[in-house]
Amino acid sequence: MKKDIGNMGTHGCDFDSNGVFLGKLATGDFYKMKKDSKIFVSGHNGLVGSEILKTLKNQGYTNIITRSHKKLDLTNQIKTKKFFKKNKPEFVFVAAAKVGGIIGNSKAPAEFVYNNLQIQLNVIHYAYEYCVKKLVFLGSSCIYPKMCPQPIKEDYLMTGLLESSNDGYAVAKIAGITMCNKYNFQYDTKFISLMPTNLYGSSVDNYDLENSHVLPAMIRKFHEAKKKGKPQMELWGTGNPMREFLHVKDMAESAVFCMNNYEDYEQHVNIGTGVDVTIKEVAEIVKKVVGYEGEIVWDTDKPDGTPRKLLDVSKINDLGWKHTIEIEDGIKSTYKELLENHPLFK
Numbered sequence: 001m002k003k004d005i006g007n008m009g010t011h012g013c014d015f016d017s018n019g020v021f022l023g024k025l026a027t028g029d030f031y032k033m034k035k036d037s038k039i040f041v042s043g044h045n046g047l048v049g050s051e052i053l054k055t056l057k058n059q060g061y062t063n064i065i066t067r068s069h070k071k072l073d074l075t076n077q078i079k080t081k082k083f084f085k086k087n088k089p090e091f092v093f094v095a096a097a098k099v100g101g102i103i104g105n106s107k108a109p110a111e112f113v114y115n116n117l118q119i120q121l122n123v124i125h126y127a128y129e130y131c132v133k134k135l136v137f138l139g140s141s142c143i144y145p146k147m148c149p150q151p152i153k154e155d156y157l158m159t160g161l162l163e164s165s166n167d168g169y170a171v172a173k174i175a176g177i178t179m180c181n182k183y184n185f186q187y188d189t190k191f192i193s194l195m196p197t198n199l200y201g202s203s204v205d206n207y208d209l210e211n212s213h214v215l216p217a218m219i220r221k222f223h224e225a226k227k228k229g230k231p232q233m234e235l236w237g238t239g240n241p242m243r244e245f246l247h248v249k250d251m252a253e254s255a256v257f258c259m260n261n262y263e264d265y266e267q268h269v270n271i272g273t274g275v276d277v278t279i280k281e282v283a284e285i286v287k288k289v290v291g292y293e294g295e296i297v298w299d300t301d302k303p304d305g306t307p308r309k310l311l312d313v314s315k316i317n318d319l320g321w322k323h324t325i326e327i328e329d330g331i332k333s334t335y336k337e338l339l340e341n342h343p344l345f346k
């Protein structure tokens with residue numbers, strides 16, 4: 001493959017598979033997925049990756065490649081390079097990451113920094129080296145400062161201090177966004193970054209009480225309280241903080257939408273509903289859906305965390321994407337799926 005990386009702003013890979021120079025002839029459609037384009041979904045066994053895979057299949061994409069963590073450790077530079085060299089994917093979703101809740105992040109912060117930086121360095125760099133047409137990198141809303149004005153706009157990145165409980169993870173994600181932007185600037189690549197809010201909605205999610213996020217943990221707690229016939233169920237804090245939740249199906253739809261339509265190669269984009277609810281309201285919904293009849297007791301001695309965390313989603317909405325699943329319906333379908341499929345809910 002001919003390369004022209006000496007020229008700033010010229011992506012060295014504007015040649016088609018027959019060696020025909022595309023250069024300036026490459027139109028917007030060149031960077032959109034065709035039904036038979038070769039698409040690599042990394043992290044396809046995880047919450048987001050598995051749903052992106054499903055969405056692509058449902059939309060008729062036929063040439064999707066995946067590798068389990070066991071088969072291809074993306075922190076391994078040599079193996080990742082070999083994978084890209086041999087398989088030459090045209091489009092890449094970076095849904096492989098080391099992900100965890102507050103406890104996981106505070107117990108092993110070094111692992112979160114190391115693994116995420118290493119995955120990103122390898123995947124983003126070799127996507128460039130091996131001429132990937134477009135790449136979607138997934139970050140997280142924890143990249144934003146702890147005391148951010150609400151709702152949080154994309155511009156608020158790096159305007160204040162991060163939440164200390166997961167700042168290592170957040171810094172790694174910020175490095176991923178920066179890599180995409182800088183590669184786009186220097187090499188004219190088309191690498192975009194999406195920042196999703198809190199996700200839920202699948203039996204693939206983590207329901208381990210130590211490592212899970214707030215909503216999956218709540219679903220499991222209510223389920224167990226109901227099963228054991230507990231008259232009371234304790235939840236942490238006052239229940240007053242406000243949070244935003246996005247169903248993972250909507251997340252996956254947005255990732256596929258952005259792969260084909262998002263063209264701001266200098267800035268990331270928020271992905272969420274733009275609507276938040278109090279933790280108390282979420283608890284009431286979960287209680288109703290699970291059918292728990294006891295009482296909720298709020299342990300107000302426990303910390304509440306940030307009072308509000310809501311993404312401004314006007315940028316993605318203006319592009320034509322909006323979430324479709326409202327929280328109560330999303331929790332209902334999640335619980336149904338858990339009862340059918342998840343060993344912890346038998």
Ligand code: NDP
Nearest residue numbers: 043045046047048069073074075096097099138140196199
């Ligand atoms: P999961 O933990 O569910 O999935 C991550 C996947 O990546 C797993 O299949 C994991 O495999 C794989 N993986 C981890 N390390 C490696 C590696 N070294 N090589 C190859 N594969 C690896 O995470 P999510 O799906 O929840 O998250 C995906 C992305 O979405 C992340 O970037 C995250 O920041 C982002 N996101 C998630 C949110 C959420 O609420 N879940 C919210 C906002 C953003 P294995 O399990 O075998 O290690």
